[in-house]
Amino acid sequence: MDPRPPLLKRLTFAQLVAVDVVIAGLLLVLERPTGQQLDRAGLPTAGWYALATLLAGAVAIRRLWPWAGLGLSVAGFLGAASYGFDKSPTLEIALVLYTVGVALQRQAAFAALTVALTGLSAGIALAEPERELTDGSTLDLWAGHGILLTGFWAAGQMVQARRHYDEGLHEQAERRARATIDEAHRTVTQERLRIARELHDVVAHSMSVIAVQAGVGNHVIARHPAEAAKALAAIETTSRATLREMRVLLGVLREEAPPSQDAGFESTPGLADLDALANRTEQAGLRVELHVQGEPRRLPRGVDLAGYRIVQEALTNVVKHAATDCARARVIYGTDEVEIEVTDDGRGSPGTPPATGHGLIGMRERAALYGGEFTAGPLPVGGFRVWARIPTCELP
Secondary structure, eight states: OOOOOGGGTTSOHHHHHHHHHHHHHHHHHHTOOOHHHHHHHTOOHHHHHHHHHHHHHHHHTTTTOHHHHHHHHHHHHHHHHTTTOOSTTHHHHHHHHHHHHHHSOHHHHHHHHHHHHHHHHHHHHHHOTTSOTTSHHHHHHHHHHHHHHHHHHHHHHHHHHHHHHHHHHHHHHHHHHHHHHHHHHHHHHHHHHHHHHHHHHHHHHHHHHHHHHHHHHHHHTTTOHHHHHHHHHHHHHHHHHHHHHHHHHHHHHTTOOOOSOOOOOTTOOOGGGHHHHHHHHHTTTOEEEEEEESOOOOOOHHHHHHHHHHHHHHHHHIIIIIOOSEEEEEEEEOSSEEEEEEEEOOOOOTTOOOTTOHHHHHHHHHHHHTTOEEEEEEOTTSSEEEEEEEEOOOOO
């Protein structure tokens, strides 16, 4: 794991190592004792620089090799303590322990802390061999350094725990996103299969009509040519409609942009049946205000069915989720399109369907099947709105 504290996340690992080298150089300068102190301790200047380089090197390499850095820092501290310098060099050990706490797992990090505290005890004993551990000043010195080292180590462990927590949240978010995408794919697939089944019913019906009409035409063509001509005309009309439906079906199954046309849903409900739908919905406790604008006309049967199903599903969602007793359905017949809008002023409930709900996905697929548009979402003043626009022009 890359032991980077949060405030330095923008720096690369190489830049962080360079920062450690700078810190090591500053410590090398700031911790240099005076000549008088060196003379009193009996430590040559060259010897001090050797120990100081050992301590500074531990800080410089702590991100690259944490264990090696800990070993150098403890060794340098013991060397300095043997000449009586047992106070300031613990800062290098503390910095290394922070990195150890971030980079190593808990057991290894605890072992490193144990090594550091053991080295601290040995260094204090070397610096003041004439004092017992129970001496007050010695205990204070050991406690102060021990708290410093343990504090840096604990800070590193907290950074590591926070990093693991953030990684866990990120993984959970990725799993939820994948699950949402998979669920959406399953829902879309199910809706497409349902549409394909509806088209299959139409195709099967159309083929039956064609077979019957062909038989009639073959039977009467010699004696009643006019009746045979009617049978052939019926075959032509039915076969064209069936071919259009097959084109739409293939476009959906190939996940291509669907054509803007349909046809062929014999004996299926349409927008003209919305009054009956409103009456049935009222029996469920929802009053439906139905408004029709423009001149109602005969629409391609697939478009007619899609519009009916969108209104039906939208009203079903109002009954289930909106917690209101009134909804408004509006159908606008344009020159080459039909526009559908269903709104309510309910306050909703915890089960209010989101914009990715199964019912809304189904409505969106029905509109897209015929080259239309679909939107759904909450209204600014409260309530929910479902809107769709479906072209009504014939396929070429």
